[in-house]
Amino acid sequence: MFGAWNPKPQTMTKDSEGVWSITVGPVEPEIYTYAFYVDGVRVLDLANPQLKTGSRGLDASEVEVPGTPTRFDEVQDVPHGAIHIHSYRSTPLKRLRNLYVYLPPEYDKEPRRKFPVLYLRHGSGDTEANWSDDGRAGVILENLLAQNKARPMLIVMPNGDTDNTWAGGSSPEAMESLGKELIGDIFPLIEKTYRVMPGRENRAIAGLSMGGGQAFTIGLRNMDSFAWVAEFSSGLVSDADFDLEKHLPGFLAGSDGVNRKLRLLYMGCGTDDPRMNGQLNLVDLLRAHKIRVEWTSTPGGHEWKVWRHLLADLLVRLFQPVSTAKT
Numbered sequence: 494m495f496g497a498w499n500p501k502p503q504t505m506t507k508d509s510e511g512v513w514s515i516t517v518g519p520v521e522p523e524i525y526t527y528a529f530y531v532d533g534v535r536v537l538d539l540a541n542p543q544l545k546t547g548s549r550g551l552d553a554s555e556v557e558v559p560g561t562p563t564r565f566d567e568v569q570d571v572p573h574g575a576i577h578i579h580s581y582r583s584t585p586l587k588r589l590r591n592l593y594v595y596l597p598p599e600y601d602k603e604p605r606r607k608f609p610v611l612y613l614r615h616g617s618g619d620t621e622a623n624w625s626d627d628g629r630a631g632v633i634l635e636n637l638l639a640q641n642k643a644r645p646m647l648i649v650m651p652n653g654d655t656d657n658t659w660a661g662g663s664s665p666e667a668m669e670s671l672g673k674e675l676i677g678d679i680f681p682l683i684e685k686t687y688r689v690m691p692g693r694e695n696r697a698i699a700g701l702s703m704g705g706g707q708a709f710t711i712g713l714r715n716m717d718s719f720a721w722v723a724e725f726s727s728g729l730v731s732d733a734d735f736d737l738e739k740h741l742p743g744f745l746a747g748s749d750g751v752n753r754k755l756r757l758l759y760m761g762c763g764t765d766d767p768r769m770n771g772q773l774n775l776v777d778l779l780r781a782h783k784i785r786v787e788w789t790s791t792p793g794g795h796e797w798k799v800w801r802h803l804l805a806d807l808l809v810r811l812f813q814p815v816s817t818a819k820t
Contacts, residue, residue, distance in 0.1 A: 614707050
């Protein structure tokens with residue numbers, strides 16, 4: 494089974510020595526996942542240390558096909574930043590949690606400079622590590638910085654699951670706890686530990702799938718804390734039963750205030766994702782109420798290929814002056 498989105502079984506062949514093999518492709522330069530099925534049992538490639546992991550265990554093996562020229566999400570010979578891992582106590586959840594912080598190369602090179610912050614949230618089944626490992630968030634930003642296409646920023650990647658279930662990241666109770674944790678626990682940790690620029694104008698929140706629903710609702714409930722809000726492929730907001738008024742009371746009626754406060758409201762999805770129509774319906778609803786929203790689609794389904802492209806598109810827009818920001 495090769496590929497992350499809607500893969501089809503492909504038959505392997507056995508040689509005279511009893512070794513099973515298959516040749517796949519040619520395929521486009523990309524990061525791919527795969528697994529073997531042996532007598533109906535899913536098996537990872539034990540000869541390959543590159544694994545797709547998550548909160549529910551080992552998911553698949555990975556193989557990277559380099560590009561010529563190098564892909565936008567491929568490690569290049571450019572200045573590199575660093576990843577820090579922090580433990581903190583979550584007040585709402587009453588336990589220790591971890592988060593990742595990406596520091597751009599400019600952070601150490603310019604010791605008096607302060608930086609804006611993107612709070613980036615993962616999807617269901619993933620952890621605080623996946624935006625860095627599978628999403629290549631730091632790599633993508635480094636490549637954009639080397640081309641002078643984005644502003645240097647910190648990327649903070651917290652854990653968005655409260656109990657490793659769908660409800661633990663998407664229910665009203667979970668949203669309430671995660672919002673309190675972000676503002677009450679994570680903000681102070683980041684602002685005490687790092688040189689960050691204060692205020693809502695210098696904070697963005699974004700996320701994919703489950704984390705996209707979190708970013709959309711937490712960000713728009715707290716526009717005094719965020720001026721930049723983005724969601725990718727959220728199932729919550731694209732569901733036919735999604736009630737925007739229930740999640741964000743008075744939001745649609747306050748379009749003038751929303752447009753004054755938000756520097757960017759961004760939505761994106763893969764063209765083959767079943768959530769595409771629901772996303773477009775929400776975009777239409779927002780625009781019908783005169784709320785400015787930037788919409789982007791990219792080829793693919795509900796998969797990391799899509800979210801890496803959307804993140805790259807978002808990063809060039811964040812924290813830009815009014816005259817150049819796309820709104």
